[in-house]
Amino acid sequence: MKRGFRIGKIAGIDIHVDSSWFIIFVLFSWMLATTYFPGSFPGAGPIIYWLLGLVTSLLVFVSVLIHELAHSLVAIKQGEKVDRITLFILGGVAQITDEPKEPLSEFVMAVVGPLTSFILASFFFMLSLLFFGVSAALRSALIYLAIINTVLGLFNLIPGFPMDGGRVLRSILWSMTGDLRRATRIASFSGQAFSFLLVFLGILEVLRGSLSGLWLIFVGWFLQNAAVRGYRQVVMKTQLRGTKARDLMVEHFTVVDGGITVQILVDHFILKKKERIFLVGGEDYLRGIVCTDDVKKVPKMQRGETFVQDIMTPRDRLEFVGPDEDGEAILRKLAARDVNLIPVMDEEKLIGVICQSDLLRYIQLKNELKS
Ligand SMILES: [Zn+2]
Known part of the structure; x- marks a missing residue:
């Protein structure tokens, strides 16, 4: 169920490629090889x-x-x-662990991305001028790269959080109001408004008989998702600030064997014991931890033949935190390591586990009780 893999390290940053990127890679190559290049310089072989x-x-x-x-x-x-940096279907995401500390640094950090794309676009365009009359093949490839980088820069400038343009907008609103959460809310609404506009334009295109409208609908849908998720994350972060690992963790857990099926875990442990987190391993050896968030990812039909050891977070992927670790930092670590849970250690002893859904539950309770 791994969603991509690591291809290397640049300047201390892990570079990951999401599996969705390969689909786009094939689509791009196919589109270029069968439509764009034959159109711009006919007569060459496939x-x-x-x-x-x-x-x-x-x-x-x-x-x-x-x-x-x-x-x-x-x-x-x-x-x-x-x-790390993850490259996926519509571009990339740099996983920057901290929220920016002040508006100006967010502004610079956001604006440098599209700026780089525009510089790349001009670079490829200049190169294409060099090849004018020398090689039609190289020239059309370079022009294509110039166009793509311009589109990339413009697309990222859409003023909706968490796109670069939305971050620029947020940093401006933030410096005007001094309120990061409010600035995020407005920037994220602006992103949603843009996404509906894109979907609307896409539908109009499709109704006019042009299939390229599907692309707009897809981008709009993606942007809408990102806007909602980005805002939710900021809200979670501000609400978890100041809470400690010891307040968020679950302290009682049963040890299960990694060789049992997910179905047995559900029937005999989760539903019977009403617990959501289980240690996997023997008497005093921890092999991994499994929680209901992991179970939810297994389709019901496959639970009879999937084993707990295949869905657990194995010991070597676990990152431990101390009981005084800040809730916001825990959320960040969960996202950065792409795991569902994080164990809490006091000295050498495991004293609790925090599950991703516990954080959500904590925030919900806090909102219900308005405390
Ligand atoms: Zn960017």
Whole structure:
């Protein structure tokens, strides 16, 4: 169920590629090899078109990576920690662990991405001028890269959080109001408004008989999701600030064997014992931890033949925190390591486990009781 893999490390930052990116890579290469290149310089063979298509797609990938690296390097320069960069279907995400400390640093960090894309676009455009009359094949590849980088820069400038443009907007609102949460809310609403506009325009396009409208609908849907999720994360972060690991953790757990099926875990442990977190292992050896968030990801039909040891967070992927760790930092760690739970250790002893859904539950309770 892994959603991609690591391809390397640049400036201390892990570079990951999401599996969705491969679909886009094939689509791009195919589109370039069968439509764009044959259209811009007819008469070459399919091998040339495909080769050029693959290399150009790869350079699109490198362009996205440079865009994300620009964000990351500025962040590092400002004293933030960047865990990794993930490249996925519509670009990339740099996982910057801290929220920016003041509006100006957020502004610079956000604006440097699109700026880098525009610089890359001009660079490819200038190169294409050099190849004018020399090689039509190279020239059309370079022009394509110039266009893609311009589109990338413009797309990221859409003023909706968490896009770069939305972050720019948020930093301006933040410096005007002094209220990060309010600024995030407005920037995220603006993102949602834009996403509905894109979906609306996409539907109009499709009704007019143009299939490229589907692309707009897809981008709009993606933006809508990102806007809602980005805002929720900021709200969670501000509400968890000041809470301690010891207030969030579950302290009682049963040990189960990794060899039992998920179905047995559900029937005989979760439902019977009404517990949500289980240690996996023997008497005094911890192999991993499993919680209901892990179980939810297994389709009901497959629970009879999936084993607990396949869905648990194995020991080597666990990051431990102390009982006084801040709730906001825990949320960040869960997201950065892409795990559902985090164990709490006091000295050498395991004293509790925090499950991702516990954080949500805690916030809900806190809101219900208005405390
Ligand atoms: Zn960006």
